[in-house]
Amino acid sequence: MTVFLRPIDIKTWKAVSTGWTAPTVTNNNVVTVKLEADWTGEVDEVALANTKALNVIFNVVDINLFKLINTCIAAKVAWKTLKTAYEGTHKVRMSRLQHLTTRFETLRTDDDESIASYNNKTKDIANESFSLGENMSNEKLVRKILRTFPKKFSHKVTAIEEAQDLTTMRLDELMGNLTTFEMSLDDGESS
Secondary structure, eight states: HHHHHHHOHHHHHHHTTTTOOEEEEEEEEEEEEEOOGGGGGGHHHHHHHHHHHHHHHHSSOOOOHHHHTOOOOHHHHHHHHHHHHHSSSSSHHHHHHHHHHHHHHHHHOTTTOHHHHHHHHHHHHHHHHHTTOOOHHHHHHHHHHHOOGGGGGGOOOOOOOOEHHHHOOOOOHHHHHHHHHHHHHHHHHHH
């Protein structure tokens, strides 16, 4: 969501991150919302930023999620509602992360599985983990992929491990290298 909101302007992002409440006035110990005509220019700007943020949030969610937030007047409240709906509570989020960690640790390639298919499975877990606040490093992904290939790739994996610095190797670079090798294996088998 930050990718959609930050480019608009920093005030729009702050409406989500720090929140916004309508200005109030107290008369005879009764608190009421100030009329918009009485707002200052600065309050108008902050209110506009909140409205922009709400507009973006409302427009990027599907109808089911929209039903959860359509009565929100503050972008921060809408954001928190969506976050809880998607991630769950802290306890649920931790449980989901634990499940993803287990899936990642037990992930293996099948002998007949393509490089692209295995790469997609690995990236799906990494992306889901990232969306829950846990970032898997590029190095961790590279090492995982190299460690879990079938025997037919063992010579290539050894060559990569000896020739490359795995701490700086990019995942897309590894996948390109392995895909090329896979194609040469396939060509050799079809001859």
